[in-house]
Amino acid sequence: xxxxxxxxxxxxxxxxxxxxxxxxxxxxxxxxxxxxxxxxxxxxxxxxxxxxxxxxxxxxxxxxxxxxxxxxxxxxxxxxxxxxxxxxxxxxxxxxxxxxxxxxxxxxxxxxxxxxxxxxxxxxxxxxxxxxxxxxxxxxxxxxxxxxxxxxxxxxxxxxxxxxxxxxxxxxxxxxxxxxxxxxxxxxxxxxxxxxxxxxxxxxxxxxxxxxxxxxxxxxxxxxxxxxxxxxxxxxxxxxxxxxxxxxxxxxxxxxxxxxxxxxxxxxxxxxxxxxxxxxxxxxxxxxxxxxxxxxxxxxxxxxxxxxxxxxxxxxxxxxxxxxxxxxxxxxxxxxxxxxxxxxxxxxxxxxxxxxxxxxxxxxxxxxxxxxxxxx
Amino acid sequence: xxxxxxxxxxxxxxxxxxxxxxxxxxxxxxxxxxxxxxxxxxxxxxxxxxxxxxxxxxxxxxxxxxxxxxxxxxxxxxxxxxxxxxxxxxxxxxxxxxxxxxxxxxxxxxxxxxxxxxxxxxxxxxxxxxxxxxxxxxxxxxxxxxxxxxxxxxxxxxxxxxxxxxxxxxxxxxxxxxxxxxxxxxxxxxxxxxxxxxxxxxxxxxxxxxxxxxxxxxxxxxxxxxxxxxxxxxxxxxxxxxxxxxxxxxxxxxxxxxxxxxxxxxxxxxxxxxxxxxxxxxxxxxxxxxxxxxxxxxxxxxxxxxxxxxxxxxxxxxxxxxxxxxxxxxxxxxxxxxxxxxxxxxxxxxxxxxxxxxxxxxxxxxxxxxxxxxxxxxxxxxxxxxxxxxxxxxxxxxxxxxxxxxxxxxxxxxxxxxxxxxxxxxxxxxxxxxxxxxxxxxxxxxxxxxxxxxxxxxxxxxxxxxxxxxxxxxxxxxxxxxxxxxxxxxxxxxxxxxxxxxxxxxxxxxxxxxxxxxxxxxxxxxxxxxxxxxxxxxxxxxxxxxxxxxxxxxxxxxxxxxxxxxxxxxxxxxxxxxxxxxxxxxxxxxxxxxxxxxxxxxxxxxxxxx
Numbered sequence: 001x002x003x004x005x006x007x008x009x010x011x012x013x014x015x016x017x018x019x020x021x022x023x024x025x026x027x028x029x030x031x032x033x034x035x036x037x038x039x040x041x042x043x044x045x046x047x048x049x050x051x052x053x054x055x056x057x058x059x060x061x062x063x064x065x066x067x068x069x070x071x072x073x074x075x076x077x078x079x080x081x082x083x084x085x086x087x088x089x090x091x092x093x094x095x096x097x098x099x100x101x102x103x104x105x106x107x108x109x110x111x112x113x114x115x116x117x118x119x120x121x122x123x124x125x126x127x128x129x130x131x132x133x134x135x136x137x138x139x140x141x142x143x144x145x146x147x148x149x150x151x152x153x154x155x156x157x158x159x160x161x162x163x164x165x166x167x168x169x170x171x172x173x174x175x176x177x178x179x180x181x182x183x184x185x186x187x188x189x190x191x192x193x194x195x196x197x198x199x200x201x202x203x204x205x206x207x208x209x210x211x212x213x214x215x216x217x218x219x220x221x222x223x224x225x226x227x228x229x230x231x232x233x234x235x236x237x238x239x240x241x242x243x244x245x246x247x248x249x250x251x252x253x254x255x256x257x258x259x260x261x262x263x264x265x266x267x268x269x270x271x272x273x274x275x276x277x278x279x280x281x282x283x284x285x286x287x288x289x290x291x292x293x294x295x296x297x298x299x300x301x302x303x304x305x306x307x308x309x310x311x312x313x314x315x316x317x318x319x320x321x322x323x324x325x326x327x328x329x330x331x332x333x334x335x336x337x338x339x340x341x342x343x344x345x346x347x348x349x350x351x352x353x354x355x356x357x358x359x360x361x362x363x364x365x366x367x368x369x370x371x372x373x374x375x376x
Numbered sequence: 377x378x379x380x381x382x383x384x385x386x387x388x389x390x391x392x393x394x395x396x397x398x399x400x401x402x403x404x405x406x407x408x409x410x411x412x413x414x415x416x417x418x419x420x421x422x423x424x425x426x427x428x429x430x431x432x433x434x435x436x437x438x439x440x441x442x443x444x445x446x447x448x449x450x451x452x453x454x455x456x457x458x459x460x461x462x463x464x465x466x467x468x469x470x471x472x473x474x475x476x477x478x479x480x481x482x483x484x485x486x487x488x489x490x491x492x493x494x495x496x497x498x499x500x501x502x503x504x505x506x507x508x509x510x511x512x513x514x515x516x517x518x519x520x521x522x523x524x525x526x527x528x529x530x531x532x533x534x535x536x537x538x539x540x541x542x543x544x545x546x547x548x549x550x551x552x553x554x555x556x557x558x559x560x561x562x563x564x565x566x567x568x569x570x571x572x573x574x575x576x577x578x579x580x581x582x583x584x585x586x587x588x589x590x591x592x593x594x595x596x597x598x599x600x601x602x603x604x605x606x607x608x609x610x611x612x613x614x615x616x617x618x619x620x621x622x623x624x625x626x627x628x629x630x631x632x633x634x635x636x637x638x639x640x641x642x643x644x645x646x647x648x649x650x651x652x653x654x655x656x657x658x659x660x661x662x663x664x665x666x667x668x669x670x671x672x673x674x675x676x677x678x679x680x681x682x683x684x685x686x687x688x689x690x691x692x693x694x695x696x697x698x699x700x701x702x703x704x705x706x707x708x709x710x711x712x713x714x715x716x717x718x719x720x721x722x723x724x725x726x727x728x729x730x731x732x733x734x735x736x737x738x739x740x741x742x743x744x745x746x747x748x749x750x751x752x753x754x755x756x757x758x759x760x761x762x763x764x765x766x767x768x769x770x771x772x773x774x775x776x777x778x779x780x781x782x783x784x785x786x787x788x789x790x791x792x793x794x795x796x797x798x799x800x801x802x803x804x805x806x807x808x809x810x811x812x813x814x815x816x817x818x819x820x821x822x823x824x825x826x827x828x829x830x831x832x833x834x835x836x837x838x839x840x841x842x843x844x845x846x847x848x849x850x851x852x853x854x855x856x857x858x859x860x861x862x863x864x865x866x867x868x869x870x871x872x873x874x875x876x877x878x879x880x881x882x883x884x885x886x887x888x889x890x891x892x893x894x895x896x897x898x899x900x901x902x903x904x905x906x907x908x909x910x911x912x913x914x915x916x917x918x919x920x921x922x923x924x925x926x927x928x929x930x931x932x933x934x935x936x937x938x939x940x941x942x943x944x945x946x947x948x949x950x951x952x953x954x955x956x957x958x959x960x961x962x963x964x965x966x967x968x969x970x971x972x973x974x975x976x977x978x979x980x981x982x983x984x985x986x
Binding site for chain 2: 052153157
């Protein structure tokens with residue numbers, strides 16, 4: 001399976017819009033990489049440039065050693081000659097063709113004989129579990145079936161590289177989960193290089209081998225999902241990945257400052273004068289809520305807090321807390337034994353505290369003291 | 377992370393050339409840009425050049441005047457502007473017709489609005505009996521050629537001022553005075569009968585899309601019916617009302633047939649007929665000035681409409697799905713309104729068509745006796761009272777005109793539909809590019825120009841040989857081109873919206889599957905857009921079959937169309953033959969409209985019927 005390499009790729013639309021800004025990135029062979037970011041971050045444009053549907057303004061895109069498109073050598077391989085597969089958000093099934101015709105179109109373009117095509121269509125129907133639909137038209141199918149046909153159409157020609165542009169966003173929650181499992185199964189079975197664009201961080205977390213987080217046309221972090229979650233490279237990633245998102249307390253915000261200072265003090269980072277710390281981050285699940293007798297003395301940092309409101313989701317409880325003058329969200333997996341307006345205490349393990357500097361970049365260990373405690 | 381910006385080195389010649397080569401390679405696989413470029417050239421020549429040529433004609437000495445004026449043809453002059461705007465005859469040439477045109481247009485717009493919106497309200501919101509069949513029936517007058525009513529009016533009310541057979545009224549013992557037979561009043565009535573369905577359609581669909589919950593919210597908050605009407609309903613319907621008024625006004629300003637048929641006998645001249653008269657009388661310079669005046673008028677009206685629509689877009693988009701709402705009970709007024717609505721249908725459809733049909737079957741119009749019945753106007757080899765003419769169905773001139781109409785409107789519609797689809801394709805495939813904006817706007821431009829002014833512009837450009845392009849006046853090709861370009865706005869709008877709806881993705885999917893450009897067009901784009909394309913051809917074809925204003929100055933003995941044939945017979949006083957030709961046109965239009973309805977699967981009145 002090939003690897004796709006982007007080198008200093010930029011894409012401008014008109015004079016003002018810089019959709020992709022000097023992006024260098026390697027999609028490793030046989031990996032399932034998610035391009036993750038909010039809408040307008042350039043992830044779809046990146047995918048379309050890999051597919052050959054957009055021309056990069058500058059930079060080079062290579063597949064293994066082969067140059068697909070380059071600003072300097074003037075080479076451009078059109079999409080129909082790249083041999084990739086691309087599944088669109090809208091599926092883009094051809095409404096005037098039956099399921100079988102949709103699936104065999106690519107084979108026809110490659111000059112397959114009719115009986116070979118029929119055989120291959122049957123194989124794909126089996127692979128994607130869409131038997132018996134071959135004579136239907138796309139509009140007669142359910143959303144999930146259309147999704148499978150769109151996948152089958154692209155998989156029919158056995159592409160080494162499969163590109164997926166938010167393919168699951170039009171499905172309902174249950175089907176989406178099922179298709180995620182399906183995609184993961186297909187990837188394990190076929191082993192192609194997959195690039196998957198999504199704005200849904202949960203989707204990226206669950207299926208990718210690596211996540212590339214993008215923002216304003218730039219790459220923010222490229223790492224396996226758990227690393228992205230546990231060690232977000234910067235404030236943007238920290239806030240974008242995770243739901244409810246990470247609680248952030250800035251030393252520059254009047255409301256947050258006292259809380260942030262007390263946390264820093266107990267971590268041995270006396271004040272912002274000695275460190276480059278500007279923002280402190282806490283994942284909701286890192287906040288432990290304690291009432292009365294469950295209060296423990298061995299925690300590194302704790303503070304009194306007031307419960308504002310409790311949002312049960314069924315499997316867990318999201319608690320909105322007033323801590324000093326700040327607001328924080330905590331996540332509990334056990335049913336809370338308190339109601340709203342209750343006075344509680346919160347505690348945080350130092351290992352769960354994320355620190356970010358003035359530019360919003362993650363600080364691994366700010367000072368020796370904190371480093372030791374953070375590592376511990 | 378690669379967040380560090382880097383400076384681009386200044387491109388040297390080699391890089392520039394390589395980049396150009398890069399672009400060229402892209403074009404080879406993606407010829408859309410080449411197609412769009414070609415369209416830009418063609419549209420510039422066919423839309424912008426004629427209008428430019430005509431504007432120049434207003435300030436340049438015309439060839440035919442060069443000898444008398446002692447000036448070189450093409451030299452700059454203010455003679456035509458002086459003559460049309462300032463001289464002693466400017467009153468007859470421009471100012472009189474302009475004022476009369478405005479009077480007629482205001483009256484027509486007012487009557488259409490009142491009648492159209494009242495009927496729309498009755499059909500959409502009340503328990504009016506028979507509203508199911510009234511909704512489509514009230515559209516029919518709008519489908520008919522606008523001058524059908526004028527021809528029928530003449531059959532009913534013409535007096536001895538005109539030669540030929542008498543009108544129905546005369547035969548029945550009532551001699552209509554001139555003011556009833558010709559001039560302002562009949563022109564206004566005939567134009568209004570043709571255009572009220574437009575207000576009916578616009579207002580009806582606006583009324584239907586108005587979210588019932590908006591009114592109910594007002595009701596819950598304690599507003600009375602009149603307050604709801606004044607504070608909620610009317611402001612929301614204002615854009616539709618404005619559109620109906622402005623577009624009816626601008627259509628009336630540009631209409632030629634009715635003022636020609638009903639105004640000429642008493643020399644009641646409107647702008648289009650004055651333009652036509654000046655052109656026929658051999659003063660194209662003055663005709664050009666009049667055409668420019670009409671174009672300015674037309675452009676400002678439509679621009680005004682677009683401005684109002686844009687102003688109101690903020691809340692127009694709020695309109696919901698309509699939802700369920702209570703039907704207003706008319707109570708004791710029910711039979712009154714039912715009679716009124718039925719009367720509108722009878723007067724606007726049954727009477728004119730019935731008159732035309734009856735007239736072609738009577739030796740003397742208006743004499744109701746069995747021995748007065750005749751089929752000679754349809755079947756005779758020679759008609760006794762129209763020497764030299766044979767019955768319509770064996771009349772060589774009419775059959776030729778029918779054949780001309782078919783192939784001229786047919787080829788114009790075909791070209792128009794295809795170009796419109798390609799304009800749509802280019803606009804959607806090259807979003808936000810300058811080419812796309814240019815195509816979108818220039819293909820819409822002919823809509824702003826009144827038909828007869830557009831024809832005048834074409835004569836300015838194509839009457840003489842210019843460069844390698846020969847003089848096209850008198851050729852069928854010229855009529856085809858004019859028609860194709862004039863209807864392009866409809867076809868390109870249809871093309872753009874069809875392509876927008878489809879989006880690029882189906883084609884991109886084919887690209888990914890390895891299909892080259894020609895296969896993508898043949899296998900994906902055209903099959904999917906088949907019915908939109910058919911519609912983009914059929915609708916201009918229908919318009920072409922009933923077009924008069926656009927072709928009246930271009931038709932020559934070799935390129936006579938059915939519609940111009942009607943005028944010819946009216947001029948000769950062969951009223952039965954002209955009536956019969958109108959009926960043939962109407963029959964063709966009904967058949968074509970029926971095809972369109974089958975194709976779209978919904979009637980033209982679907983918006984009002986719901």
